Amino acid sequence: MAYDVEKVRAQYPALSDGRAWLDGAAGTQVPQSVIDAVSDAYRVGMSNVGGPFESSRRAAGIVAEARAAVADLVGAPDPACVVFGPSMTALTYRFAAVLAAGWAPGDEVVVTQLDHDANVRPWMQYAQRAGAAVRMAELDPATGELPVDQVTSLIGERTKLVAVTAASNVLGTMPDLRAISHRAREAGALTYVDGVQHCPHAHVRLAELGADFYATSAYKWAGPHLAAVVAADPWSLENLYPDKLTPSPDTVPERFELGTSPFAAMAGAVAAVDHLAGLDSDADGGRVERLAVSRCSVQAHEDELAKMLFDGLAALDGVVRYGAPQGPCTPTAFFGLPGKEPSDAAAQLAERGLNVSHGHSYAWEAVHALGIGPKGGVRASLSHYSNQADVQRLLDALGEISG
Numbered sequence: 499m500a501y502d503v504e505k506v507r508a509q510y511p512a513l514s515d516g517r518a519w520l521d522g523a524a525g526t527q528v529p530q531s532v533i534d535a536v537s538d539a540y541r542v543g544m545s546n547v548g549g550p551f552e553s554s555r556r557a558a559g560i561v562a563e564a565r566a567a568v569a570d571l572v573g574a575p576d577p578a579c580v581v582f583g584p585s586m587t588a589l590t591y592r593f594a595a596v597l598a599a600g601w602a603p604g605d606e607v608v609v610t611q612l613d614h615d616a617n618v619r620p621w622m623q624y625a626q627r628a629g630a631a632v633r634m635a636e637l638d639p640a641t642g643e644l645p646v647d648q649v650t651s652l653i654g655e656r657t658k659l660v661a662v663t664a665a666s667n668v669l670g671t672m673p674d675l676r677a678i679s680h681r682a683r684e685a686g687a688l689t690y691v692d693g694v695q696h697c698p699h700a701h702v703r704l705a706e707l708g709a710d711f712y713a714t715s716a717y718k719w720a721g722p723h724l725a726a727v728v729a730a731d732p733w734s735l736e737n738l739y740p741d742k743l744t745p746s747p748d749t750v751p752e753r754f755e756l757g758t759s760p761f762a763a764m765a766g767a768v769a770a771v772d773h774l775a776g777l778d779s780d781a782d783g784g785r786v787e788r789l790a791v792s793r794c795s796v797q798a799h800e801d802e803l804a805k806m807l808f809d810g811l812a813a814l815d816g817v818v819r820y821g822a823p824q825g826p827c828t829p830t831a832f833f834g835l836p837g838k839e840p841s842d843a844a845a846q847l848a849e850r851g852l853n854v855s856h857g858h859s860y861a862w863e864a865v866h867a868l869g870i871g872p873k874g875g876v877r878a879s880l881s882h883y884s885n886q887a888d889v890q891r892l893l894d895a896l897g898e899i900s901g
């Protein structure tokens with residue numbers, strides 16, 4: 499492995515401000531190559547698609563490249579599996595609307611307490627309208643894990659959909675998706691996986707996860723504000739008919755996309771995937787091969803730093819960590835400082851040069867299941883550009899303010 503985090507950091511202009519950027523779970527920074535790709539798209543000139551001139555062809559080319567890049571990133575079989583949208587939340591509402599059109603009273607939908615509300619509420623609201631029942635899988639508040647049988651025991655003959663996260667945005671927990679999607683498939687149910695916090699930290703192979711739909715947001719993996727839902731195959735999109743304008747394309751995946759595409763952001767997403775593919779300087783071959791090597795190197799780097807973070811937090815008497823997953827998890831820690839509001843703790847850390855999140859982070863069911871309520875906790879999340887100095891700064895600052 500040839501992963502040089504300092505070389506990686508040098509590519510991120512924002513990191514030069516000297517702060518410790520431990521808020522990647524809320525959105526990562528972007529490297530210069532992404533900034534250039536977005537600004538070049540505008541500088542060179544871009545028109546809407548469909549025109550018989552170069553700037554229009556360029557826009558169409560960017561859309562095609564962006565689909566191919568995201569398909570490579572998540573291991574989708576075809577770029578036509580990739581549906582773009584402004585955010586995971588907007589896309590999930592779109593898919594909830596179209597999937598719920600096939601639900602009837604007596605049907606069931608499974609959601610989980612571990613999920614971000616964007617993968618809970620849309621399904622609940624559309625299930626209610628269809629008269630379908632919602633089953634909520636419970637997380638284990640002691641470990642922050644979602645036991646597989648919590649989910650699988652709720653899947654039955656009438657289950658239409660299982661909505662489950664691949665990684666919690668606060669606790670970092672990564673449920674056993676293969677087992678869940680396998681059981682869902684046996685029961686004839688679809689699996690809609692929230693990969694927003696999973697994709698930045700994993701080498702995603704869609705087929706291995708068994709997900710029918712996998713949602714990802716580029717701004718969590720060094721890209722611009724743009725999201726995608728990736729279907730396991732284009733055929734599953736062919737049979738879905740979302741609301742659309744009469745003259746807008748009826749082809750797949752364009753049928754799912756509303757209005758004019760954000761071409762410059764898409765150019766940025768291509769640059770972000772290329773950037774991720776090149777993070778290990780020894781990575782060789784085509785983009786898929788380089789992603790395989792670089793994603794695994796990032797994982798190794800992040801695992802090492804996460805251990806330093808988790809061990810360091812455990813050694814601090816004045817810090818209570820919520821959930822302590824035994825199984826795989828992202829490099830994310832959610833914690834409280836007894837007697838201190840999470841917002842005050844985050845503000846004190848900010849004064850010391852640290853960017854961390856606080857609150858419920860939309861993990862609405864989870865903060866209630868954990869018994870901490872909407873005030874939530876403090877979330878420190880590491881990214882591929884985090885280094886040991888960032889983690890040490892956080893541990894030192896927490897030692898100071900929790901003492």
Ligand SMILES: Cc1ncc(COP(=O)(O)O)c(C=O)c1O
Binds near residue numbers: 666
């Ligand atoms: C796990 C998870 N799911 C969904 C979302 C919502 O993503 P978006 O902002 O693209 O709607 C987030 C945002 O932080 C998230 O962390």
